[in-house]
Each structure stands twice: as structure tokens, then as C-alpha cells.
């Protein structure tokens with residue numbers, strides 16, 4: 001979005017979360033200042049940045065915006081860390097091993113920085129929004145130059161300028177409800193698949209989840225901004241747009257011209273050959289209106305990722321999820337009625353504190369009833385500062401591991417049956433990857449298929465007939 005469009009948008013609807021036009025203008029000035037410093041420091045050579053993203057698609061999308069800023073400052077990009085003049089890790093706080101990986105990666109930078117003292121090391125994202133984390137970085141990793149939280153992304157040019165000029169460590173970890181910043185340049189990772197954030201933050205406070213603490217309150221981008229970005233993506237050849245938000249179903253819940261179903265329809269009505277996906281949906285806010293809209297809109301993928309987390313009502317209540325097993329199943333029933341070919345996927349937590357084996361079995365029975373295409377299953381791990389982290393948790397990790405395997409086996413059986421039913425059918429597939437003479441891509445329902453084909457077709461839609469299935473993996477041929 002251009003500066004004049006931001007100015008126009010700001011005048012039209014500067015919401016309480018919106019970063020002002022003047023602030024974005026100021027950041028653009030910092031871009032020029034930083035660029036001048038970098039030009040004189042590198043004598044006209046292009047400084048290189050290594051940007052690595054941990055975690056979810058929301059983080060990937062944030063990184064694309066930060067790469068947009070860096071690119072405007074004059075940075076090029078490298079995949080080789082030793083070549084980098086700037087290393088930026090965009091971190092994730094959702095899972096414990098993500099924390100460990102970040103600390104491990106930052107530790108591994110120490111000898112590299114010793115050899116290359118001018119290298120700037122910057123850490124950002126959800127983990128850096130947690131006080132115990134940035135305090136640890138401040139104390140134990142003195143070679144880290146810049147730390148900033150999720151709410152300071154739009155101020156990256158200013159923060160980089162401070163680091164470049166001041167030579168001091170910069171920590172910017174304001175704890176607030178969050179912002180919406182329009183007018184940040186985007187450097188996209190892919191040409192035919194695009195992430196499109198429609199909202200940020202979360203108000204749900206599920207008892208196991210750290211997101212509301214690190215991503216701030218729920219806030220929706222204006223439909224004007226979302227539609228403008230969707231049009232930009234489509235005009236640039238994007239074929240697969242994924243709308244992003246922690247809880248897309250509550251888009252504009254606090255007011256605004258379009259609700260989520262209406263936004264989906266408005267994007268569907270943009271001319272062009274493309275597919276629309278969205279994530280993540282919360283069952284609490286999923287409506288029949290949304291399911292009807294999905295059914296009606298030909299460009300909206302008939303795939304619904306609707307995390308149920310547990311099939312047991314007591315556990316759901318302890319998780320503070322705000323729906324029951326029955327409500328979830330009624331949504332599934334309606335979705336299947338209006339979209340008989342719908343593909344359903346979900347997230348599940350196994351071994352929530354206090355969960356019994358009998359309660360866990362309710363989760364297994366739910367997946368058997370729904371027949372999901374695939375599942376993202378996790379063994380519960382406590383996140384510091386959440387309510388669940390202080391709940392009694394008597395079941396051992398070993399026992400939870402056995403439950404996990406039981407669930408995985410049940411799902412593999414379901415997925416294999418579903419795949420068998422796809423044999424001989426033809427699906428429209430977007431060619432996404434190529435290796436050794438084989439293309440691969442996802443169907444509308446997000447099922448991966450591989451097939452013979454030429455690399456030049458990557459980014460194209462093709463019709464693929466499924467010719468074989470091994471357990472839950474599909475192969476086919478272009479027809």
C-alpha cells in the first residue's frame with residue numbers, strides 16, 4: 001500500500017489500534033537514514049541479512065513485512081549465516097521446543113560473531129514479548145544487539161537506525177494491547193502463494209495458550225486495507241491466498257463494515273483465477289453463515305481447519321474453549337450438509353492437565369465420528385504465565401506418549417480410508433513444488449498429491465487424477 005493510500009485510509013478510519021499516518025511516515029524517514037549509514041559503512045556493497053522464522057504462518061507473514069523494511073534499507077538476503085551482516089530471528093512462544101531451539105540458535109551465533117564483530121544480531125517475535133525471555137537474553141547473551149516484541153514490528157527502521165548509530169544494545173518490549181500498522185512494505189517469500197493477515201491478537205485466553213499475552217488484544221484490519229492487499233496479490237499472479245488471524249471468525253466483531261463471511265465473499269468476488277484459504281477458525285465463533293458462504297463461493301477452498309483440542313466437555317471447559325463437543329459436532333454436521341466434499345482438519349492437545357484416559361477416549365471417538373483429513377496433534381506442554389501451567393498434572397509424560405500414539409494410529413486409519421476413496425477421482429491441484437521430475441501440490445481440500453510433470457508448471461493449476469494411494473499419501477497423473 002502506498003503512502004498516499006495509507007494517508008487516505010487513516011483519514012477514513014483511524015481505529016483505536018491503528019498506527020498513525022505520521023508514525024509510518026516517520027519510519028519511512030528512518031529507512032532513508034539507515035540506508036545512508038549502511039551505504040557509507042559498506043562502501044556501496046550490498047549488506048546481507050539472514051532472516052529466520054520460527055512458528056506459525058502469522059510469524060511468516062510478519063517476517064515478510066520486516067524483510068520489506070530491510071529491503072528498502074538496502075539489505076539483500078542470504079541463506080548462509082556466515083555471510084550475513086544482520087541475523088534476525090523471528091521467534092515463537094507457543095511450544096517449548098521452539099524456545100529451546102531459539103536459545104540453541106542464538107548460542108551458536110556467538111563464535112560466528114566473534115569472527116565477524118560487526119554482525120548485528122536481532123531477535124523479535126512472540127518469545128521476546130515475554131519478560132523472563134528478554135531478561136535472560138539481556139543477561140546471558142550480551143552479543144545480541146537488538147530485541148523487540150511483536151508490537152514494535154512497524155518500528156523496525158527506527159530500531160535498526162538506533163543500533164547502527166548508537167552502538168548500544170536496544171531493547172523495545174513494550175507491553176500493550178497491540179497495533180495495526182498499514183503501509184509497511186512487504187517482501188513476499190513466494191510468488192504464487194500469499195499470506196494475508198486480516199486480524200491480530202486474541203481475546204480468548206484459552207487456559208493453555210500464551211498468545212493473548214504476547215500478541216495483544218484482538219484487532220481487525222479494515223476491510224479496505226485487506227481488499228486492497230488481496231487485489232495486489234492477485235494482480236501479481238498469486239493463486240493461493242491464505243487469510244490469517246488467531247481467530248478469523250471474529251473478524252470485525254467489535255464493529256466494522258464486514259464480518260468474516262462477508263469479507264470472504266468480497267474477496268471471492270475479485271476477478272481472477274485464485275483460491276482462498278483461511279486460518280485459524282475458532283469453533284466458538286464459527287457460524288452457519290460462514291459455512292453457507294464457503295459453500296457458495298467458488299474460489300473459497302472447501303477446507304476448514306477447525307481446532308477442537310479435546311472431545312470431552314469437562315476438559316474443554318478447563319481449557320476455556322467456550323464450546324462443547326455437541327456444538328462442535330453440530331458445526332461439522334452442517335458443514336458436511338452444505339459442502340459434501342469438505343475436508344476437515346484440526347489441532348488436538350493430548351494430556352491436558354487433569355485429563356483422564358476415559359476423557360482422552362472422547363477425543364478418539366470424536367475424530368472417528370468426524371473423519372478428519374489430517375490432524376495436528378501435540379502432547380500438552382506448559383507455557384509460563386498461563387492458567388493451565390499451575391493446574392495439577394498427574395499423568396506422566398510416558399503415559400501421554402502412549403495416548404498420543406493411540407490417537408495417531410486411529411487417525412492414520414481414518415486418513416488411509418479417506419485416501420482410498422479419492423482413488424480414481426480427479427482434483428484441481430496447484431503445483432507447488434518440483435523435485436526429480438515430480439510435481440506436488442495440494443487439492444482444494446489441502447491433500448498433497450505428487451505426479452509427473454515439468455518444473456515450468458509450478459504455480460499453475462492442473463487437473464490430476466489419483467492413480468495410487470499408499471496409506472495416506474497420494475500419487476496421480478495430470479489429465
Ligand code: SF4
Pocket residue numbers: 202203204205206209210211212246247282
Ligand atoms: S483462540 Fe485460544 S488457542 Fe487460539 S490463540 Fe487464542 S487463546 Fe490461543
